[in-house]
Amino acid sequence: MKLYYSPGACSLSPHIALREAGLAFEPVLASTKSHKLQDGTDYYGINPLGYVPMLELDDGTRLREGPAIVQYIADLAPTKNLAPANGTLSRYRLQEWLTFIGTEIHKGFSPMFNPNMPEEAKTIAKNKLKARYGWLNSELEGKDYLMGEHFTVADGYLFTVTNWAKPTGFDLSPYPNVQSWHARVGARPAVQEALKAEAPSK
Structure with a gap:
């Protein structure tokens, strides 16, 4: 998985969730000012909305919006109790x-x-x-x-x-x-x- 983040932004929330869950991921810095990655890639080409966080799964599927992302992360590691069970x-x-x-x-x-x-x-x-x-x-x-x-x-x-x-x-x-x-x-x-x-x- 890849987490597109920017220091000081709300992407710290899923960053914390990933570490609490003990899941392997690659952090990818996406500047909220230049809207470019460190290699110069235009971030708008990855997320047309231009903001972080965005979670890219191993199959290339992308999830936007922090509250959705952190629940997805929590459900990947149910034994960590980062979210109650679905339906409760x-x-x-x-x-x-x-x-x-x-x-x-x-x-x-x-x-x-x-x-x-x-x-x-x-x-x-x-x-x-x-x-x-x-x-x-x-x-x-x-x-x-x-x-x-x-x-x-x-x-x-x-x-x-x-x-x-x-x-x-x-x-x-x-x-x-x-x-x-x-x-x-x-x-x-x-x-x-x-x-x-x-x-x-x-």
């Missing part, structure tokens, strides 16, 4: 989390990375994020991870986008449960491996 209510809870993270947190940070976005719009986005993180803080009360005692791919995704708090100046100090959860996920060996693997390319 717990699996729909996981999908509920992945959707929330994608639409409310991930997209909430997006305006703050856009240099053309007016400051007023960035302030509106930041205030909405404050409300979302306030709710997340209450949901994490007494829990090690989003789904309870076990790490899932939803934690990897939320960890990835929560890392954007620092570069965007979003203050996490009002959310102690989020902070302790973030530190807990960040200390996981697979997460450390993924972060170190991406660091040299920054």
